[in-house]
Amino acid sequence: MKHSLPWIILTLCGIGLAQAGDFDKFLKGLIKEKTQQPAAPAQPVAPTAPTAPAAPATAPGKPADQLLKALLSGNTSQEEEARIGQQISGNLLGAAPLVRDEGLQRYVNRVGRWVALQSERPDLPWRFGVIESDDLNAFAAPGGYVFLTKGLYRKLRNEAELAGVLGHEIGHVIRKHHLKLLQKSQAIAALGSFFGSKLKNENEIVQNLIGNGAEIVARGLDKDAEYEADRIGLVLGARAGYDAYALPAVLAEIGHVAKSDKSVSLLFKTHPLPEDRLGQLSEAVGERLDGLAEGQSGAGRFYRLR
């Protein structure tokens, strides 16, 4: 009797391993299938028309599991990115709607689009929005969605700082940080739902992928992704003709907010602390910006909140 217990455990483990093996094979099959598809629009940047197309509402006739396969293989098309971003953004806006100020929203879109044009994905259908929240935070979603809270906007002192903050979020989009997060952490969950094979429609699949509501934006990326986005934000701001030191100035300002302040609790939970981000930027910049032409602060024309 005493010896039977280890055997039972061993047998169970064996079954588990066998299943894992099948699972792995299944995964590989999916990836292979995707990569064999001829001329999938994996690099849609260059050939797109200058005017950005709107995100497709649904894609009829498309196999419902296509999105999962694309994600797992790390080869999402621009349309698939847009679908995921659209779902996340719609949910985020459900939690915090846009600030009712058309002048503000247009202004942020003009500045944001100009900064995004300095990136290697200038023709994504970029959209920028200021959302109703007194928190200090900013968010990005795949496909070119960028948001910042009214609380953070109030902290900004000039257009260069706005450009730096938007540049950081643009960095997340162009390096596909959220897609990688989904690929990594949601792959198993997504496949779980795939096995459930109750794939009613694409909306449900996307929602299944991103979890509940807009919780994906509360989950946070890894530290390296944040540091990378800081470096990109600084560079994109400078390329756009703004003061290169504006994003560091925002970080310094946020660093002066008490750590216990409620307005920064989510920000500090999902990001490295501002002093660490400044330290990393300092290391990355070193002497590289010596001799850089001084950029604009755009303080005079900065749109003030009513």
Add this chain to the structure above:
Amino acid sequence: MGSCIIYLNTQRWIAMKTFLFLACLLATSLVATSLVATPALAASGVMLKDEDLRASASPSATSAGRLAKGATVEVLGRQGGWTQVSEGGRQGWVRILSVRAEAGGGAGAGLGGLLEAGGRRSDSSRVVAVAGLRGLNEEELKSARFDANELMKLDHYQVDRVTAEQYARAVGLHHLDLGYLPSPQREKPQEKQQSGPWGNGGLL
């Protein structure tokens, strides 16, 4: 006679105006000087790395000694990518990102305030309403429901490439060539692939 009195009065009036003008000028310059020179406005900062203290805001300026990482300095001003600091009687310039300003020292004295070109800042715009604070916590995000109307509004505010370029031209913003910054911890090969700012390469 009458015209003489008027003449005298005019003379006195001009003299008074001149006096008032000079007094105003003096007062303004006094205030301005005190703003620049008062050490109470300077923030204290901490050196993030070892760096030369330079005689002027340039990498080629002569070194006036070295500041060690962790040293506490007084942050005095800014010029381009450089910040003026003083430490133990020494004064000079270091790269702006080599110093992290500490909080405190009064409103606007932090690195953020310093980094603002010209030192201007509008404090009125930074007053956050205390009543009815609206947060954005994890629970709210989790339970958020898709809002198609708001998404439509977002689309409506979208600005196309041409409009953005027109805006940049109108306000005198010019594109500047600058490569991405490599990661300081380890070299990331994909970042090196990006040759130019407008290149399409480097997508993962």
